[in-house]
Amino acid sequence: MSSVSSEWAGAAVVVESWRDHDPLARELFGMALGSTVVTDDPVTAAADLYAAGARCVRVPDTVELCRDASATSARSLLLVRELTGRGVAVEWTARCADGCVTDGRFGHLYPPSAVLGQPAAVAAGWRKSYFPCRCVFRHGPGFLEVRDRRFGTLEMFTVDEPAHLATIAALVTGVPVAGVPADVLADLVGAGLVAEHAGHVWWLPVRVHRWPAPALVV
Known part of the structure; x- marks a missing residue:
């Protein structure tokens, strides 16, 4: 990267x-x-x-x-x-x-x-x-899950491809656009999970530290 x-x-x-x-x-x-x-x-x-x-x-x-x-x-x-x-x-x-x-x-x-x-x-x-955990992600064993309610209904994404997981880990603090594999970037842009500023791409979902309600409700 x-x-x-x-x-x-x-x-x-x-x-x-x-x-x-x-x-x-x-x-x-x-x-x-x-x-x-x-x-x-x-x-x-x-x-x-x-x-x-x-x-x-x-x-x-x-x-x-x-x-x-x-x-x-x-x-x-x-x-x-x-x-x-x-x-x-x-x-x-x-x-x-x-x-x-x-x-x-x-x-x-x-x-x-x-x-x-x-x-x-x-x-x-x-x-x-606004409400807490409107768009969040959490890690599981070998996968990452996103729960996104920004646009009304709940959208859930499960990411388990190694290239995607490695890219997301770097995107949390921002990565130059040129450093992101094109296919991975296309997937994340299509899902609305990244933003681009100052020649860099960064991860939008918020990391869950604690659930404000039972996890299955969020």
Whole structure:
């Protein structure tokens, strides 16, 4: 698998975090955890923030959703994905110029407070339709399962081909488009399970850390 570009690897995401998502509770002594510059991969960064006690994280910079978004915006989305999977509230603002947000591909991520460039109803609809585990994946022995409810009815995908599994493992932190086997990429794009930004492709589904309801209900 090809190495990520220096732009992708060097894209730093600044965040602020607290021990609670309630605005009043956050004013109490000891609740603020301060600012962090995330330079690690988003999987490690989210795990570290959660272990430090963060239950609400703010991304101050606006995050672009469209395909021409910067590497920093893309890595911000990866971080939102990982924090969503850990049940952390995320305060962030998105921007969409081409209407891509309306196709629902990001609807499983913790919803932003606003989507700049789109009517207010877009962000409101995102918040209204959001629920935990809307598009998730889990590993089994020799396979990976995706449960996707972003588009209404439940779609389930079981992946057991070695090439696909190896690619997905790398896509979790982002891979250059040229480094993904064409047939694997076509399958994942067709299933709506990846996004492309800054010349890289990344995995959209959220990793399950705990089920919010019995697993068969999700």
